[in-house]
Amino acid sequence: MMSKIHPAAALTAAIPMPRKVFRDTAFTESAALQNLQDCEFINCHFGSITLQQANWSGMKFECCRFQSLNFAGCELNDCHFAQCELVDCHWHAGRCQRCTSQQSVWRQCEFHYLHSKAMTFQGGQWQSIILNTCLSEHWNLIQIPITQLQLLHGSAHDWNICQCEFQNGCWQDIEIQRQVASECRFKHVVLGHRHGPGQTWYQCQWLECQLNELTLVGGSFHRNQFDACNFAASHFRHTVLVESQFSQCCLAGFYAEAIQGEKLQLSACSLDASRWSHCGLQQSEFHHCVGESSDFSYSDLRAAHLSGLPDNTLLTDARRFGATPAASVENEPALKAIADWHQTCRPGPDHLHTSLAIKGTSKYV
Numbered sequence: 001m002m003s004k005i006h007p008a009a010a011l012t013a014a015i016p017m018p019r020k021v022f023r024d025t026a027f028t029e030s031a032a033l034q035n036l037q038d039c040e041f042i043n044c045h046f047g048s049i050t051l052q053q054a055n056w057s058g059m060k061f062e063c064c065r066f067q068s069l070n071f072a073g074c075e076l077n078d079c080h081f082a083q084c085e086l087v088d089c090h091w092h093a094g095r096c097q098r099c100t101s102q103q104s105v106w107r108q109c110e111f112h113y114l115h116s117k118a119m120t121f122q123g124g125q126w127q128s129i130i131l132n133t134c135l136s137e138h139w140n141l142i143q144i145p146i147t148q149l150q151l152l153h154g155s156a157h158d159w160n161i162c163q164c165e166f167q168n169g170c171w172q173d174i175e176i177q178r179q180v181a182s183e184c185r186f187k188h189v190v191l192g193h194r195h196g197p198g199q200t201w202y203q204c205q206w207l208e209c210q211l212n213e214l215t216l217v218g219g220s221f222h223r224n225q226f227d228a229c230n231f232a233a234s235h236f237r238h239t240v241l242v243e244s245q246f247s248q249c250c251l252a253g254f255y256a257e258a259i260q261g262e263k264l265q266l267s268a269c270s271l272d273a274s275r276w277s278h279c280g281l282q283q284s285e286f287h288h289c290v291g292e293s294s295d296f297s298y299s300d301l302r303a304a305h306l307s308g309l310p311d312n313t314l315l316t317d318a319r320r321f322g323a324t325p326a327a328s329v330e331n332e333p334a335l336k337a338i339a340d341w342h343q344t345c346r347p348g349p350d351h352l353h354t355s356l357a358i359k360g361t362s363k364y365v
Helices: 007-012 336-342 354-359
Strands: 021-023 035-037 041-042 045-052 055-057 060-062 065-072 075-077 080-082 086-087 090-092 096-102 105-107 110-112 113-122 125-132 135-142 145-152 155-157 160-162 163-168 170-177 180-182 185-187 190-194 201-202 205-207 216-219 218-222 225-227 235-237 245-247 253-257 265-267 275-277 285-288
Touching: none
Parallel strands: 021 041, 035 055, 041 060, 045 065, 055 075, 060 080, 065 086, 065 090, 075 096, 080 096, 086 105, 090 110, 096 113, 105 125, 110 125, 113 135, 125 145, 135 155, 135 160, 145 163, 145 170, 155 170, 160 180, 163 185, 170 190, 180 201, 185 205, 201 218, 205 225, 216 235, 225 245, 235 253, 245 265, 253 275, 265 285
Antiparallel strands: none
């Protein structure tokens, strides 16, 4: 027998509840913020609050300030921050998904053991941010100056990074998969992540960065510029360095194995004990490079400008003339797709596609 529903109850269920709007309010108690849904906060202040197992869904924050908030095991879904300031906030465990940050400032915030997915950050500023042992998937970072970012342990999958500037950061022992960074600038950044498939750094600039003792299998640094960077004792295998430029870099003990490096340019670099084995370096250029015992044996150096290599460079069985067979290095199929993505999608302020946050970059790399 079907139960009867009161007409008033049916009418109430059919009418969507209006959003709760809070203006110019200060919140200092956790009880009022434990479980919130479809609320809007404008010019509000949240200070010195600890939330345990809180659940926020469908929230909008505009011109709000968050000071010394602690989120422990909390869940945030469809939360949006516009022109907000978050200072000394900490997340421990829990989940965040489908959240956005527009022109917001994040300072001295820490994320530990957090699982986040489909996050978009556009504009604003990041300073002294720590992500420790987190799983972050499908992130978009767009036009953000980022200072002292520490990515420690954990995994970062399907990130799109566009026109961001990174300074004095550390990416250490983190697994990066299917990342695309486009038109970014890195200065005094230490990169020591675990290799993963599909890392793509497209048309980026690196200044005085530490990339030494780095092992990278696959991945792409297409049209990158490296100035005064340290690659000592790093090992790149099957990596794309097409049309990239190295200026005043330390490549002592650098080992490049079967890399794709057509039109690569090295100027005033130290190549001491570096080894370039079975590399495709057609039309590459070397200017004023120094070092002892550099080895380019078995590489394809056809149409390359070699006068800037050290005099004692080994070129055993290197292909240097037009009559020799083509190099055995396979062409990287993702290069054209990355260039097309950069030209057509460009996840900037006028082309903020949610599909990028959902799909990630796996179709491109």
